[in-house]
Amino acid sequence: HMKVHPDDVTRVLNCARGHDLMLEIDRFYFSPRKVEESECVCYCLLMFDDLGMVQQWQLKKDTLTRFLLFVKKGYRDAPYHNWYHAFSVFHFSYLVIKNLHLVERGYISSLEALALMVSCLCHDLDHRGTTNSFQMQSGTELASLYSSEGSVMERHHLAQALCILNTDGCNIFDGLSSEQYSRCLDLIRDLILATDLAHHIRLVQDQEKMAAEGFDFHNSQHNQLLLFLLMTCCDLSDQTKDWKVSRTTADLVYQEFFSQGDLEKAMGNAPLEMMDREKARIPDLQIQFLSHIVCPVFKILAQLFPEADCLLQSTLKNRHCWEQASAFFARRWESGHSSLDILR
Ligand SMILES: Cc1nc2ccc(C(=O)N[C@]34C[C@H]5C[C@H](C[C@H](C5)C3)C4)cc2n2c(-c3ccccc3Cl)nnc12
Numbered sequence: 595h596m597k598v599h600p601d602d603v604t605r606v607l608n609c610a611r612g613h614d615l616m617l618e619i620d621r622f623y624f625s626p627r628k629v630e631e632s633e634c635v636c637y638c639l640l641m642f643d644d645l646g647m648v649q650q651w652q653l654k655k656d657t658l659t660r661f662l663l664f665v666k667k668g669y670r671d672a673p674y675h676n677w678y679h680a681f682s683v684f685h686f687s688y689l690v691i692k693n694l695h696l697v698e699r700g701y702i703s704s705l706e707a708l709a710l711m712v713s714c715l716c717h718d719l720d721h722r723g724t725t726n727s728f729q730m731q732s733g734t735e736l737a738s739l740y741s742s743e744g745s746v747m748e749r750h751h752l753a754q755a756l757c758i759l760n761t762d763g764c765n766i767f768d769g770l771s772s773e774q775y776s777r778c779l780d781l782i783r784d785l786i787l788a789t790d791l792a793h794h795i796r797l798v799q800d801q802e803k804m805a806a807e808g809f810d811f812h813n814s815q816h817n818q819l820l821l822f823l824l825m826t827c828c829d830l831s832d833q834t835k836d837w838k839v840s841r842t843t844a845d846l847v848y849q850e851f852f853s854q855g856d857l858e859k860a861m862g863n864a865p866l867e868m869m870d871r872e873k874a875r876i877p878d879l880q881i882q883f884l885s886h887i888v889c890p891v892f893k894i895l896a897q898l899f900p901e902a903d904c905l906l907q908s909t910l911k912n913r914h915c916w917e918q919a920s921a922f923f924a925r926r927w928e929s930g931h932s933s934l935d936i937l938r
């Protein structure tokens with residue numbers, strides 16, 4: 595089973611003690627993938643502290659550090675769904691809480707902010723780089739455990755998160771009252787399950803309606819729809835960064851998709867076109883993904899929070915870059931080249 599050495603905890607605590615937050619780490623354009631892997635856990639500590647969470651929820655730094663080290667160990671080295679993805683999703687939750695003033699303005703409570711940050715860290719724990727439909731079609735052990743409820747991978751990520759919280763010396767919530775503790779775990783459950791994009795698609799019309807009507811601070815449904823929207827925004831946040839990050843991320847996602855497609859072919863199943871390295875046209879697929887899923891989400895966020903307009907603009911700019919690439923790619927595709935290298 596996973597183990598964390600006491601010296602690792604000490605090393606992180608020493609690193610955090612001496613450190614200030616990196617310059618501009620709290621800006622939307624900051625790319626968390628620039629942080630050294632060995633410093634990520636220390637920066638998680640600093641971000642929790644910067645938002646006053648350590649003080650407010652009496653989080654013990656050694657417990658929080660041990661928890662973070664277990665979470666980091668809980669991710670596999672898949673091309674995309676690895677610790678760096680979790681760290682970057684967590685970083686974006688820090689950005690929206692801080693820059694959209696979500697707690698001070700009463701959109702979410704401080705407990706919901708804590709649950710959001712912890713859910714982001716844990717939301718893809720033990721991901722194998724394959725999709726829910728792959729689990730079901732190939733009858734994996736996770737499918738046998740969870741397929742009756744759907745969101746197979748997300749239920750596994752949640753189970754892994756609860757397992758770490760129940761590990762000796764890792765229960766970061768032991769300073770919460772029993773009522774706050776159960777509310778926090780209910781939130782983490784709902785927020786991790788909300789990262790299934792199929793779940794998001796069922797909600798997005800309600801989220802658009804909420805943004806059009808205006809957020810109702812007395813409507814608990816609006817509060818829940820906003821929390822789910824924030825989780826999706828965090829999970830897709832690479833697409834709000836500059837073109838190089840957006841393209842590199844797509845590269846990594848399609849490495850996972852194409853490996854799954856290879857597996858499905860080997861098993862005699864025909865993969866989706868977006869999983870088939872022989873058929874997929876990445877620029878066109880990315881234009882669809884940005885148009886149908888990413889830009890609508892950040893449009894809703896920008897309607898609710900004017901400060902978030904820069905995020906919508908970035909996703910639109912990245913979609914435009916893919917449109918340019920698509921035209922160029924089409925020309926090259928006709929003449930027999932198919933790799934993304936042309937975009938370097
Ligand atoms: C760059 C990039 N491209 C992506 C292209 C496609 C899809 C994707 O799941 N598409 C859908 C398309 C329809 C309707 C639903 C359910 C399924 C059928 C599959 C969604 C995701 C992509 N994605 C993610 C990402 C975000 C959350 C979970 C998993 C992943 Cl991989 N993060 N970055 C990217």
Ligand SMILES: [Mg+2]
Nearest residue numbers: 717718789790
């Ligand atoms: Mg996921």
Ligand SMILES: [Zn+2]
Nearest residue numbers: 679717718829
């Ligand atoms: Zn994710």
